[in-house]
Amino acid sequence: MPAGSLNWLPVLPEMPPSPRAECLVVGYGLAGACLTEALLNEGWKVTVIDDNKAFSTRVAAGIVNPLVFRYLTMSWKAEELLPFARNYYQSLGEKLSVNLLHEALVLRVLAGNEAALWDEKRKLPQLSPWMDPADCPNGYLEGIDAPQGFAAVTNSFWVDTGLFLSSMYARHKPECNWLAGEFDAKNLKSESGKLVYQGIKSDRVIFCEGHRAVSNPYFSYVPFRPVKGELLTLHIPGLGEDFIYNKDVFILPIGNQLFKLGSTYVWDDLSPLPTEHARNQLLSKLEVFMKLPYKVVDHVTGVRPAIADRRPVLGLHPGDSRMAIFNGLGAKGVMLAPFFASQLATFLSGKGIISPEVDVVRFAKQSLTPQIS
Ligand SMILES: Cc1cc2nc3c(=O)[nH]c(=O)nc-3n(C[C@H](O)[C@H](O)[C@H](O)COP(=O)(O)OP(=O)(O)OC[C@H]3O[C@@H](n4cnc5c(N)ncnc54)[C@H](O)[C@@H]3O)c2cc1C
Incomplete structure (x- = not known):
């Protein structure tokens, strides 16, 4: 009607x-x-x-990260929502006999004055449980250029949404x-x-x-306020598969040396077609800190249902x-x-x-x- x-x-x-x-x-x-x-x-x-x-x-990376990196604040209601979600996917996975939930620390590749900001925010009682005190691992990771080191988010995980x-x-x-x-x-x-x-x-x-x-x-x-997002799947031999790396873009290990690279945010083009522009944008952000050879094996799009x-x-x-x-x-x-x-x-x-x-x-x-x- x-x-x-x-x-x-x-x-x-x-x-x-x-x-x-x-x-x-x-x-x-x-x-x-x-x-x-x-x-x-x-x-x-x-x-x-x-x-x-x-x-x-179907295309979502499925990452659950309790922190908002731009301001280094808690994601809205994460203290309550994250444990609820973890328990939900864990127990459904057990009932369905499938591995839905994957534990993975998010490693922030630090830049600018971020290290000082992390040190400061880590002192706040509401944030400290979600920030690894050891900045684990605070050193060298094969293929990742991180001259200022890493900071780690605890309690993060990802869900295989497909x-x-x-x-x-x-x-x-x-x-x-x-x-x-x-x-x-x-x-x-x-x-x-x-x-x-x-x-x-x-x-x-x-x-x-x-x-x-x-x-x-x-x-x-x-x-x-729907937002289009594009995401690539890359084959990157030699890159560690234990962490979700983050610096402007994320690299999510999904097994067999495959990684999801994402994602873009576009409000004025909601077409389902993948674009060359998004691909180039993602890859140029990747190459700032990821130094290993890679091959693009997939490129997908979706539209996030967001509200003003x-x-x-x-x-x-x-x-x-x-x-x-x-x-x-x-x-x-x-x-x-x-x-x-x-x-x-x-x-x-x-x-x-x-x-x-x-x-x-x-x-x-x-x-x-x-x-x-
Ligand atoms: C590139 C990208 C990366 C993302 N990464 C993450 C992430 O890392 N972590 C995270 O938490 N979220 C992520 N998201 C967001 C996440 O995908 C969405 O929040 C969530 O999947 C939205 O689910 P939904 O059911 O509301 O919408 P959809 O998944 O779009 O489902 C809507 C369903 O309704 C059906 N439908 C619609 N209208 C009709 C109709 N009139 N008649 C019949 N059927 C209809 C559609 O066919 C579809 O099956 C990402 C999204 C994108 C695009």
């Missing part, structure tokens, strides 16, 4: 938690997969519709109904208080569409509580998704609240109330 033809309805009361409550999840990337898991755990009956274009989740998605699909396939193809808002109807799509009745429809939510007629008031205020966005449509959104994972989806999927599912089941700083209502200046007829 086009947004312009929507009429306005009062907000419906909260849905009572019910073991048979039915939900349609639109989009099965990181957000949709984590939410499906959380809803199933809460006893919901879940239908998923997806058109198999989760390029953000493997995560395929393993979650195998787990959820027998437990959910599946619709293949693109969700078309024109076909969403209201019948006896429920939303109906392709004959499937739902108490809730939850949109987890990644950056394509910009076209969603019901949440058009959310200030989406750089926070996730979740919760009920302020005008029709049968519709909800889970989006805005931006560049940190791996750390954010497990916690906020759980928060949303708990809320929808009547057992918890949504943190005001992530609630979608923060963007609803007037009452926006679509009616599905």
Whole structure:
């Protein structure tokens, strides 16, 4: 249904938690997969519709780093989100018999006055647990030019997001109904208080569409700021595979002398095509500090679903509580998704609240109330 033809309805009361409550999840990337898991755990009956274009989740490097290097501050809520995410991927990996989570220190190759800044920040009690006191390893690493040495981030890890998605699909396939193809808002109807799509009745429809939510007629008031990212895979014989190196770009070891090199941030070209410009930009930043011969073996792109205020966005449509959104994972989806999927599912089941700083209502200046007829 086009947004312009929507009429306005009062907000419906909260849905009572019910073991048979039915939900349609639109989009099965990181957000949709984590939410499906959380809803199933809460006893919901879940239908998923997806058109198999989760390029953000599939191309992501999957790095979880508690620090923001630009300011040397903590990443938002990392103290709470990172341990939650670590436990989530670890225990799911065990259940699914796959190695989703890879421990890896992030080594910052120091430049300028960074060493002094690290020394200073390391004295702060909120930061010190996340900074290795020994700056391990504080010396020479084959192939890396680091005249000012390294600083290490503790507790960092990376998740194989492609493997995560395929393993979650195998787990959820027998437990959910599946619709293949693109969700078309024109076909969403209201019948006896429920939303109906392709004959499937739902108490809730939850949109987890990644950056394509910009076209969603019901949440058009959310200030989406999608960001394209490009990433290369390199073959680098001789480079150590124990660390994630970082200096303007990251080099992530993924095994067999292969490394992901990333990534770019572009707001004004969201096309799925890889560009020569991004490739050159990544390689020239790499060559500043990585001195071994390499070969480019792959080049991929994706679009990060970011929001203007750089926070996730979740919760009920302020005008029709049968519709909800889970989006805005931006560049940190791996750390954010497990916690906020759980928060949303708990809320929808009547057992918890949504943190005001992530609630979608923060963007609803007037009452926006679509009616599905
Ligand atoms: C180059 C790059 C590197 C990154 N590196 C990291 C990293 O190191 N660490 C980190 O935490 N994050 C990283 N990210 C970010 C991470 O990928 C995202 O935060 C996360 O994957 C977003 O997941 P999502 O489910 O919201 O979106 P997507 O993965 O885009 O999934 C959305 C899904 O919805 C489907 N869909 C959308 N609209 C419809 C519709 N109307 N009908 C049917 N289906 C629909 C799509 O086909 C897709 O399957 C990176 C991203 C990029 C691009």
